[in-house]
Amino acid sequence: MKKPELDLRCYFVTGQGPDVVERARAAAAGGAGVIQVRSKPISARDLYALSRDVVDAVHEANPNTQVLIDDRVDVALALRDHGVAGVHVGQDDLDVRVVRDLLGPDAIIGLTTGTMDLVQAANEHAGVIDYIGCGPFRDTPTKDSGRTPLGLDGYPALVEASEVPLVAIGDVTADDAYDLARQGVDGLAIVRGIMHADDPKRYCERVIEEFERGRQARA
Numbered sequence: 471m472k473k474p475e476l477d478l479r480c481y482f483v484t485g486q487g488p489d490v491v492e493r494a495r496a497a498a499a500g501g502a503g504v505i506q507v508r509s510k511p512i513s514a515r516d517l518y519a520l521s522r523d524v525v526d527a528v529h530e531a532n533p534n535t536q537v538l539i540d541d542r543v544d545v546a547l548a549l550r551d552h553g554v555a556g557v558h559v560g561q562d563d564l565d566v567r568v569v570r571d572l573l574g575p576d577a578i579i580g581l582t583t584g585t586m587d588l589v590q591a592a593n594e595h596a597g598v599i600d601y602i603g604c605g606p607f608r609d610t611p612t613k614d615s616g617r618t619p620l621g622l623d624g625y626p627a628l629v630e631a632s633e634v635p636l637v638a639i640g641d642v643t644a645d646d647a648y649d650l651a652r653q654g655v656d657g658l659a660i661v662r663g664i665m666h667a668d669d670p671k672r673y674c675e676r677v678i679e680e681f682e683r684g685r686q687a688r689a
Contacts (some may be wrong), residue, residue: 472575474536474555477503478601478637478657483540484508484524485665493670494524500533500674504559506580506659508540517545525553527639530680536578544568558603561588570598580637584617589631596633603659604628605649606640610661615640622649629654644676651684 481504482497483553484490494505505528517539536555539546543564546557556578561571569579576578583589583602592602608619615664619640620628629636635656642650643663650658667673 473600474493475534476536476566476578476579476600476635477534478626478635479503479681480674481506481657481659482664482674483639483659485661486510487665490520491523493665494537495527495531495672497664497674498528498535500671501532501678502535502664502674503657504578505535506538508661510540511644514542514545517542521554522552523546523551525549529553538580540576543572544579547572550574553583556580556583556600566595579687582615583628584615584620586628586631589628589636593631593633596668599634599635601635601656602632603637604632604655605638605640605642606657607638607646608641610641622637622653625650625653625655629656629676644673647677648684648687651681652688654688657681 480502482502483506486509507524521539528535529536538555539557541563543557546554556573558580560582566579566581580600580601580603581592583592583598583604606615606619637648637657637659638655639659642658642660647658664670664673
């Protein structure tokens with residue numbers, strides 16, 4: 471199986487709520503290239519059921535959108551035949567080399583970073599992982615990493631150092647898409663902006679429009 475192409479420009483990380491599946495469907499319809507299913511705290515069984523429903527809805531709306539599982543390699547593995555493309559793991563999760571062995575050469579694997587040391591360490595596995603998440607861009611209530619926010623000025627050096635595509639995360643909104651794209655990041659991971667949007671489809675369309683505008687300005 472060929473590894474799917476990865477469009478990181480609008481990367482939706484799901485939050486908690488009764489409408490996660492429908493928001494994932496709308497995000498995919500709006501062009502989100504990646505949807506990461508993250509819902510904590512949640513049991514493996516419930517995450518499996520939720521992720522299966524997300525895959526069905528997302529691929530109905532946009533077959534090109536890739537669905538990843540947050541942290542849980544076991545759930546990702548269980549749903550590979552159902553259309554889950556891979557997993558995003560943190561620094562304290564399974565070693566990415568083990569994850570690659572488990573999920574296979576065609577799976578998508580992302581790794582959390584956020585400092586120069588972590589980016590450089592991730593480079594040692596550039597042949598194993600497909601991208602890194604890098605943040606926080608600014609403080610966010612959805613996840614406390616303990617790291618100092620990077621702000622706009624923190625990204626250029628990390629982009630330059632990284633040997634794999636870099637996705638900014640941490641209270642990123644559509645209003646930030648232009649400026650972050652100008653810093654050279656390869657994509658934007660967004661949680662609350664899409665979870666709270668009145669029109670998630672249009673929100674994702676705007677993220678991509680602004681990201682492309684920033685990318686062109688950088689060029």
